[in-house]
């Protein structure tokens with residue numbers, strides 16, 4: 001059993017990682033929390049039976065007490081990871097940090113260096129590395145079943161309603177406040193691609209833009225809030241009323257609890273009247289892309305083409321891996337993988353069991369991996385600092401390429417910030 005302190009009792013911190021602790025008390029126990037939001041802080045303290053002296057409203061107050069546990073989980077927003085991560089490593093905690101580490105390349109590199117300097121583990125929440133789906137694909141690739149890897153085509157289907165929730169109305173709509181979308185959403189994918197290839201990425205080029213969620217595309221009669229003053233609401237697929245209240249296939253408890261902490265229909269309805277999640281998708285202050293493609297060149301001439309797009313019915317990831325002796329195709333939401341052998345024509349199918357946790361079973365497996373990393377003092381590590389810094393730099397280089405229109409070479413890119 002390990003102990004942990006939590007920095008940031010928000011959606012990820014409280015509802016994913018700390019909830020794992022609540023339901024697996026023999027594996028991990030939360031012994032202190034820092035959270036500025038009073039409602040979240042009180043609820044968290046109650047759920048985890050924390051005494052008053054273990055509850056803080058800022059991470060620096062918690063750290064003033066010295067080292068209180070084996071590990072520290074940093075789950076604040078994208079731009080607020082670096083300082084608490086550095087401080088926790090200094091104090092001797094094994095650290096978990098949400099992705100993205102930071103939108104600044106130099107801060108990602110610095111955090112990695114701190115982990116080395118203080119001889120503590122820094123585990124980044126690249127939860128997909130722990131997913132049953134990608135774990136199986138990695139195993140198949142490494143077994144040599146499809147020969148030598150030549151090329152990968154990978155697609156991240158964001159889902160039209162997920163884009164509207166997180167990247168038009170929500171926390172990651174504006175890169176000046178959070179991160180570019182290729183980092184925020186797709187650092188997972190850059191990380192998976194680096195892991196699957198097992199090679200260094202050498203160069204990236206990228207295109208993409210914010211095509212649809214702009215003022216000039218608002219339909220006739222569109223208002224400012226869907227539930228208040230919109231005449232086009234009934235015919236809009238992005239209507240907040242539809243996404244959070246009407247469309248049973250689309251709304252999820254997770255999303256509702258982000259709109260209003262209790263998650264009840266009544267509280268959600270009230271929050272949508274004038275809150276950020278009730279705004280017209282054509283009248284938000286969003287600037288992140290809604291579609292982006294990235295081409296990547298890895299060592300040994302391995303090529304990858306990656307597409308991230310908002311305009312998909314399913315929220316999923318699909319992949320085709322092409323080797324000299326066969327191919328692998330996979331669909332993460334269906335948890336289905338198919339391997340075809342060129343010589344025999346044989347087809348092998350895998351239907352994976354994933355459990356109910358987020359990201360197709362990844363979140364729970366990630367927590368088990370993190371606990372093992374802490375218990376073994378880093379002897380086991382699947383998403384440690386060094387590999388994660390690398391994949392963050394790939395995402396940041398892709399963004400530079402999208403903005404400048406130039407191919408970015410990773411060695412040169414990294415040398416600018418080291």
Ligand SMILES: NC(=O)c1ccc[n+]([C@@H]2O[C@H](COP(=O)([O-])OP(=O)(O)OC[C@H]3O[C@@H](n4cnc5c(N)ncnc54)[C@H](O)[C@@H]3O)[C@@H](O)[C@H]2O)c1
Nearest residue numbers: 008009010011012013034035058059075076077078098125
């Ligand atoms: N691993 C994944 O797949 C995944 C998925 C979604 C989000 N994320 C990332 O997780 C992070 C958190 O996202 P979220 O949705 O939980 O956000 P959130 O806003 O719900 O939670 C962040 C919390 O940090 C708290 N906080 C702010 N300042 C603080 C301080 N000084 N001390 C302590 N706490 C402080 C906020 O009050 C808030 O409750 C983000 O970086 C996000 O990009 C990762």
